[in-house]
Amino acid sequence: MTSPSQAAAAGAEPIAKGGLPGLPQLPSGDPAVPQQLVGLSPRQLMWRRFTRDRAGVISACVVLFFFAVAVLAPVISWWYGKDAYTTYGLDRPELLDPITGYPMKPNGGIDGEFWFGIEPKLGRDVLMQLVYGIRTSLLIGIAATVLSTITGIVIGVVAGYMGGRTDYFLGRLIDLLLSFPQQLFFVAFMPVVTALFVSPEKETPTYLRVTALILVLWLLGWMQLARLLRGQVLSLREREFIEAARVTGASPWRIIRKELLPNLGTPIMVQSTLMLPMFVTAEAGLSFLGVGVVEPTPDWGRMFAKGAEVYEGDITYMFFPGVAMVVFVVAFNLLGDSIRDAMDPKTTR
Amino acid sequence: MLRFLARRSLGAIVILLLISAITFFLFFALPAEPARLACGKNCDPASLAIINKNLGLDQPVPVQYWDFMVGIFAGRDFPIGRCDAPCFGYSFVNQEPVWGTIVDRFPTTLSLAIGGAAVFLVVGVGIGMIAAWRRGTWIDKFFSSLSLLGQSMQIYFVGVLCLAWFVSGLSIMEQPAYHPITENPAKWFSGMVLPWLVLSLIFMANYSRMTRSQMVEQLQEDHVRTARAKGLSSRTVFFRYAWRGAIAPIVTIFGMDLGSLLGGAMITEYTFTLHGIGRLAVDSVRLTDLPMLMGVMLVSSGAIVVFNIVVDAVYAVIDPRVRLA
Numbered sequence: 234m235t236s237p238s239q240a241a242a243a244g245a246e247p248i249a250k251g252g253l254p255g256l257p258q259l260p261s262g263d264p265a266v267p268q269q270l271v272g273l274s275p276r277q278l279m280w281r282r283f284t285r286d287r288a289g290v291i292s293a294c295v296v297l298f299f300f301a302v303a304v305l306a307p308v309i310s311w312w313y314g315k316d317a318y319t320t321y322g323l324d325r326p327e328l329l330d331p332i333t334g335y336p337m338k339p340n341g342g343i344d345g346e347f348w349f350g351i352e353p354k355l356g357r358d359v360l361m362q363l364v365y366g367i368r369t370s371l372l373i374g375i376a377a378t379v380l381s382t383i384t385g386i387v388i389g390v391v392a393g394y395m396g397g398r399t400d401y402f403l404g405r406l407i408d409l410l411l412s413f414p415q416q417l418f419f420v421a422f423m424p425v426v427t428a429l430f431v432s433p434e435k436e437t438p439t440y441l442r443v444t445a446l447i448l449v450l451w452l453l454g455w456m457q458l459a460r461l462l463r464g465q466v467l468s469l470r471e472r473e474f475i476e477a478a479r480v481t482g483a484s485p486w487r488i489i490r491k492e493l494l495p496n497l498g499t500p501i502m503v504q505s506t507l508m509l510p511m512f513v514t515a516e517a518g519l520s521f522l523g524v525g526v527v528e529p530t531p532d533w534g535r536m537f538a539k540g541a542e543v544y545e546g547d548i549t550y551m552f553f554p555g556v557a558m559v560v561f562v563v564a565f566n567l568l569g570d571s572i573r574d575a576m577d578p579k580t581t582r
Numbered sequence: 583m584l585r586f587l588a589r590r591s592l593g594a595i596v597i598l599l600l601i602s603a604i605t606f607f608l609f610f611a612l613p614a615e616p617a618r619l620a621c622g623k624n625c626d627p628a629s630l631a632i633i634n635k636n637l638g639l640d641q642p643v644p645v646q647y648w649d650f651m652v653g654i655f656a657g658r659d660f661p662i663g664r665c666d667a668p669c670f671g672y673s674f675v676n677q678e679p680v681w682g683t684i685v686d687r688f689p690t691t692l693s694l695a696i697g698g699a700a701v702f703l704v705v706g707v708g709i710g711m712i713a714a715w716r717r718g719t720w721i722d723k724f725f726s727s728l729s730l731l732g733q734s735m736q737i738y739f740v741g742v743l744c745l746a747w748f749v750s751g752l753s754i755m756e757q758p759a760y761h762p763i764t765e766n767p768a769k770w771f772s773g774m775v776l777p778w779l780v781l782s783l784i785f786m787a788n789y790s791r792m793t794r795s796q797m798v799e800q801l802q803e804d805h806v807r808t809a810r811a812k813g814l815s816s817r818t819v820f821f822r823y824a825w826r827g828a829i830a831p832i833v834t835i836f837g838m839d840l841g842s843l844l845g846g847a848m849i850t851e852y853t854f855t856l857h858g859i860g861r862l863a864v865d866s867v868r869l870t871d872l873p874m875l876m877g878v879m880l881v882s883s884g885a886i887v888v889f890n891i892v893v894d895a896v897y898a899v900i901d902p903r904v905r906l907a
Binding site for chain 2: 408409412413414415416417418420421422423424425510514517518521522523524534537538540541544545548551554555558559562563566567
């Protein structure tokens with residue numbers, strides 16, 4: 234299996250050949266051709282290949298399930314009858330051991346009432362913590378992915394299409410940002426970005442923390458895509474259909490929008506599919522280290538921090554968020570592979 | 583080769599200077615009152631004055647940056663005493679010189695990085711080669727699924743699970759801790775085994791995936807087919823022809839990984855409560871200890887940049903075509 238960038242680089246080829254966007258498509262179902270040879274657009278072909286890939290369809294369903302959980306969190310809360318903030322264990326002393334603070338029942342207090350158990354010490358419901366935690370983490374991940382993808386597209390296409398000095402400076406900027414120690418940068422700039430909005434003596438409101446997280450992830454998240462797209466645009470720019478468009482007097486904006494962007498669909502799709510789990514795990518890592526989302530906001534990564542504190546007495550607490558995250562990342566990786574395979578049947582595994 | 587290295591080193595110095603400038607200006611110029619940020623929530627005027635004096639915060643920011651950079655190479659005189667080169671200033675929190683603390687913490691990070699990297703390189707590349715050798719069989723599929731799983735694991739999950747199972751539960755492994763190798767090599771080893779294994783479980787996946795795809799690609803190349811047609815043994819073809827071509831991209835990734843590990847594996851160190859550079863960075867963020875953070879940032883970026891040059895040099899040795907580029 235080739236690395237995503239290499240495969241994605243190969244990925245734009247067949248669409249460029251098959252699609253030739255900007256030129257009128259041949260009418261499908263030409264009367265001269267027999268009926269069974271109905272032409273399919275590249276997109277239809279892609280969809281057909283994708284739906285035939287069992288792993289891809291299953292992982293797409295898993296991914297959709299996670300999104301559904303995040304969106305429907307309030308509905309789940311209403312239906313399940315609990316929320317993520319109430320400290321059930323403190324309200325009802327029989328649930329938690331008064332001395333150690335661990336759940337009284339075995340396996341983290343799992344029973345018919347608390348499906349995934351209750352949190353040690355504070356006694357919140359684990360299922361609700363996880364559902365709302367996924368909601369927070371996915372929100373941050375999606376926001377960072379959207380921002381980074383847009384930035385990557387703009388900078389990559391501008392650098393590739395303009396060439397010359399613009400390309401040189403943008404290229405050096407990308408090089409510079411790539412040589413920053415990324416994880417350390419995330420951690421180090423959280424307080425700086427937060428200090429932009431709030432003076433250090435005051436408590437930081439949650440929405441500002443989330444904004445700061447998104448900003449920090451975005452700042453160092455767009456370079457890979459930009460660099461990849463720059464290379465693609467550089468080679469596409471010399472192709473005949475771009476030249477033809479230029480000769481007919483199309484404006485640069487039109488060429489970028491109508492000729493270039495449709496051919497960059499594959500790398501953009503594949504890269505942003507891989508970007509999202511990267512951001513979600515990075516955000517969880519930050520919260521695990523205690524510099525991301527903090528109490529009492531439910532967050533996926535914060536559950537790991539709590540789990541690492543209490544693992545000696547109650548490993549079950551760590552189990553559900555951990556398994557959920559592994560499933561989430563596996564599904565996204567498989568989905569990314571399937572999208573690439575569907576869009577570019579030439580790649581072999 | 584020398585010219586190539588000289589040019590790369592020059593580029594690296596420029597990048598390091600830029601990183602230091604950006605970091606410095608962000609840390610010291612952005613918040614309205616750096617001293618107040620450093621001082622934390624319960625700040626009294628006396629400690630504020632000390633911090634201001636120690637940092638020379640009455641000066642304009644470019645002057646402060648210049649003093650800081652000069653201090654790294656020539657040492658610097660502070661009101662509380664002389665700070666010898668390389669001087670990264672004094673910590674806000676314990677008033678110790680930053681450089682001394684970094685030097686104290688570095689052996690832990692070094693042990694973690696070198697040991698972990700050795701394990702994941704050997705095991706990852708080994709698995710990738712076996713998978714490529716037995717391509718399409720159940721062994722290949724098994725290792726592919728294993729890599730996918732490993733790639734999707736997080737240290738903050740697997741690490742804690744391993745602590746719970748192997749250390750607290752079965753007690754077949756020691757609580758991870760750093761003991762200097764010079765004092766007791768056996769203790770050093772047993773204290774580091776678990777972090778190494780967990781670290782390599784996560785990193786290995788990338789290497790086995792990459793080795794496999796590179797080997798598969800190389801085995802289809804013309805020169806490999808020619809070697810086979812000449813009647814060379816399959817072992818020679820596999821190791822001397824295909825492997826040699828496959829190794830270059832792996833060296834690149836390995837250099838980058840090792841560089842970033844040496845700059846502090848924050849999550850690993852935090853999970854296993856090892857007091858290395860990464861842990862130092864996290865703690866300084868929590869205490870808003872800006873000079874310490876600045877020092878760690880520079881040392882870590884330095885490690886990454888230096889290892890990029892090393893990678894380029896190794897690359898040039900492996901693949902002679904690169905030398906002219």
